[in-house]
Amino acid sequence: MKIMYLTLELIIGFFSLFIIVKFVGKKIISQITPFTFIAAIVLGELLGNALYDHKIGVFYIVYSMAIWGGLLFTVEYLSQKFLSFRGAVEGKPSALIKNGMIDREELRKNRMNINQLQSLLRQSETFSIREVAYCYLEANGSLSILKKTKFQKTTQEDFNFPSKAVFVPVTIIRDGEVLWDEIMELGFDESWLQSQLKKQNITDYKKVFLAEWLQGDGLFVQPITN
Structure with missing residues (x-):
């Protein structure tokens, strides 16, 4: 008897979930926003807990599931109808990099630091901030990147260029702190760093938000502007 009852619950739960997803839309599967991510988790928990709790019929x-699905549908409907409601529920993308410069205030607003930004960029196959013209943090936590023209994808085969050695950019100053271990690994010293910074009219390490060295391209520096 318990097997028959569990089978009935599974079938009803399956079709209820199917109907909700069809009505609410594919956004709940792709989890475009934090709201849809949480909504999908709660929906799964509602179904899972109900199926394995014998006291629940x-x-x-x-x-x-009907109540939860109805609430989801209502939120999605209001988001389509009212722009202000959509902004409150879905949020807006944040421009973390503008015209090649990191916006420190936007990083603070999104509770991110430079290490996390660099990690997300690397996951998007962008290993140097100097390559980026614009970078947006989307509502779902992913990055959308527009690279500077000279870094946009082309293939060497298109131009019959000879192959060149590839180097990984190395961060040597972050948030005004010098990463001496990285400098030593590169084979440089403090006098080299000072001379490199003087070329860009910088005399104090603490005034540097980010400094990155790339073999063959030199030092990229973004000073602290406020």
């Missing part, structure tokens, strides 16, 4: 499974 089929009616309560259908009822709880």
Whole structure:
């Protein structure tokens, strides 16, 4: 008897979930926003807990999923109708890099630091901030990157260029702190660093937000502007 009852609950739960997803839309699967991410988790928990709690009957499974699905549908409908409501629920992308410069205030607003930004850029196959013209943090936590013209993708085969050695950019100053271990690994010293910074009219390490060395391209520096 328990097997038959569990089978009935599974079938009803399956079709209830199918109907909700069809009505609410594909956004709940792709989890475009933090809201849809949480909504998908809660929906799965509602169904899972209801199926394996013997005190909850089929009616309560259908009822709880119908209420949750109705709320999701209402939120999605209001988001389509009202722009202000959509902004409150879905949020807006944040421009972390503008015209090649990191916006420190936007980093603070999104509770991010330079290490996390660099990590996300590397995951997007961008190993140097100097390559980036614009970078947006989307509502779902992913990065959208527009590279500077000279770094946009082309293939060497298109121009019959000979192959060149590839070097990884190395961060040597971050948030005004010099990463001496990285400098030593590069084979440089403090006098070299000072001379490099003087070329860009910088005399104090603490005034540097980010400094990055790339073999063959030199030192990229973004000073602290405020």
